[in-house]
Amino acid sequence: MSLPGLRAGTGLTILSWLLRLAFLGSPPLVGWIADQTSLRVGLTLVPVFGVLVIVLAGVMAKRVVRTQEPASA
Incomplete structure (x- = not known):
C-alpha cells in the first residue's frame, strides 16, 4: 500500500524506526507496570x-482502495 506524497523507501524507514522505538521502549514499560502492580500483570499485558494489534490489523486489512476514474472531456 502506498500513501500519496510518500515514497516507499521513506515509509519503510519510518516503520523501521517505529519498530526500533517499540523494541527499546517495551521492556522498561513492562518493568514500570510490574513495579506499580505485579510482575504477573506486567507480563500478562x-x-x-499482541492480540489487540492482531484484531486492529484485521480492521485495517478490510479497507477498500478506490481508484479515480479518468474524467471525461
Whole structure:
C-alpha cells in the first residue's frame, strides 16, 4: 500500500524506526507496570496487547482502495 506524497523507501524507514522505538521502549514499560502492580500483570499485558494489534490489523486489512476514474472531456 502506498500513501500519496510518500515514497516507499521513506515509509519503510519510518516503520523501521517505529519498530526500533517499540523494541527499546517495551521492556522498561513492562518493568514500570510490574513495579506499580505485579510482575504477573506486567507480563500478562504483553500478549493482551499482541492480540489487540492482531484484531486492529484485521480492521485495517478490510479497507477498500478506490481508484479515480479518468474524467471525461
